[in-house]
Amino acid sequence: MPDRWDGDDESEAGRFVPLYILVNGRTSPRDSKLDLATQVIALQVDANRLEPEYVQILNQCGNWISIAEIGAYLRIPLTIVKVMVDVLLEQGYLGIGSPAQQKVIDMSVLDALLAGLERL
Amino acid sequence: MDRTSVKIVVAGGFGTGKTTLVSSVSEIAPLTTEELLTEASLGVDDTTHVEDKTHTTVALDFGRITISPDVVLYLFGTPGQDRFWFMWDELAQGAVGAIVLVDTRRLDTSFAAVDYFERRGIPFVTAVNQFNGQCAYTEEEIRGALELDPQVPLVWCDARDRESSKLALIALVRHAMNRLRVPA
Numbered sequence: 001m002p003d004r005w006d007g008d009d010e011s012e013a014g015r016f017v018p019l020y021i022l023v024n025g026r027t028s029p030r031d032s033k034l035d036l037a038t039q040v041i042a043l044q045v046d047a048n049r050l051e052p053e054y055v056q057i058l059n060q061c062g063n064w065i066s067i068a069e070i071g072a073y074l075r076i077p078l079t080i081v082k083v084m085v086d087v088l089l090e091q092g093y094l095g096i097g098s099p100a101q102q103k104v105i106d107m108s109v110l111d112a113l114l115a116g117l118e119r120l
Numbered sequence: 121m122d123r124t125s126v127k128i129v130v131a132g133g134f135g136t137g138k139t140t141l142v143s144s145v146s147e148i149a150p151l152t153t154e155e156l157l158t159e160a161s162l163g164v165d166d167t168t169h170v171e172d173k174t175h176t177t178v179a180l181d182f183g184r185i186t187i188s189p190d191v192v193l194y195l196f197g198t199p200g201q202d203r204f205w206f207m208w209d210e211l212a213q214g215a216v217g218a219i220v221l222v223d224t225r226r227l228d229t230s231f232a233a234v235d236y237f238e239r240r241g242i243p244f245v246t247a248v249n250q251f252n253g254q255c256a257y258t259e260e261e262i263r264g265a266l267e268l269d270p271q272v273p274l275v276w277c278d279a280r281d282r283e284s285s286k287l288a289l290i291a292l293v294r295h296a297m298n299r300l301r302v303p304a
Contacts, residue, residue, distance in 0.1 A: 035125070035127075035210070035213070035214060036153070036180075036194075036196075036210065036211075037125040037126075037127045037194045037196075037214075038125060039123050039125050039192065041123075064123050064192070066125060066184075066192070066194060068151070068153045068180070068182055068194065068196075069151060069153075069184070071153040071154065072151035072152055072153040072182075073151070075154075077154050077155055077156040077177060078153055078154065078155045078156075078180075079155060079156050080156070097122070097123030097124060097125060098122070098123065098124045098125070107297065107300060109124060109126060109191065110216065110293060110296060110297050110300065111297075112187060112188055112190075112191050113126055113187055113191065113193060113216065113293050114290065114293045114294065114297070115187075116185070116186075116187030116188055116191065116193070117185075117187070117193075117286060117289050117290050117293060118290065120145070120185070120282075120286050
């Protein structure tokens with residue numbers, strides 16, 4: 001019985017719904033550009049119909065926040081956060097910033113970064 | 121929406137001060153996030169008890185520095201164990217570059233990190249962590265032992281010190297800028 005769910009491994013986190021059900025069996029986000037440093041923000045949309053686990057994520061996103069931070073605060077593994085964030089993006093609950101994951105870092109970003117670090 | 125994330129990877133062997141460096145410059149207390157490991161990513165080790173295993177996770181420590189209203193820098197420490205190489209790929213993808221921390225008592229533990237970034241052409245600086253006081257080796261000796269390319273900057277730092285860690289980050293950003301101007 002390789003796929004048997006014993007319901008035990010999430011009990012410490014007080015999670016009653018298995019994570020694979022929450023993400024509708026998805027194993028990877030639709031948008032592969034989602035990086036652990038990608039930032040998202042909650043949009044002003046009625047979230048009444050969402051499962052509590054999704055509302056929990058939205059509640060973290062009052063200000064811009066990265067996928068890694070959401071995972072750390074809610075203690076959800078990164079793979080799962082990515083899929084859940086992707087679902088929220090798809091359904092228009094979240095807005096997304098520029099992903100860190102791009103091949104060429106442009107010079108203007110490096111200029112801003114250097115200036116910012118020198119100000120620290 | 122204009123909100124850009126920038127990543128810098130903080131690498132080096134076990135005990136070289138990665139989390140210390142992240143803590144000293146981060147504006148938040150370092151956070152830990154977890155990634156699930158599949159059997160495929162774990163390779164062939166230890167399949168004997170796989171049925172008992174619910175899941176395996178690898179922890180990542182990271183910090184944050186707000187650079188400007190639109191730009192946030194995330195500093196990710198690499199997981200210590202070598203078998204988590206696949207996580208390095210995700211961390212390094214799209215990163216400005218890496219700081220490879222070096223502990224001169226255990227130079228060999230940082231060799232794999234140097235090799236990793238060199239092979240992939242990712243800009244990196246080596247930062248010799250002097251948390252144990254004066255270093256017994258010269259820059260040439262360390263460069264020789266790590267087989268560093270002459271173009272790779274080497275800086276001395278104390279990862280516990282904010283200013284010192286900041287200078288290591290600045291050295292990396294300058295190096296990345298030079299590399300962008302004159303592609304290797």
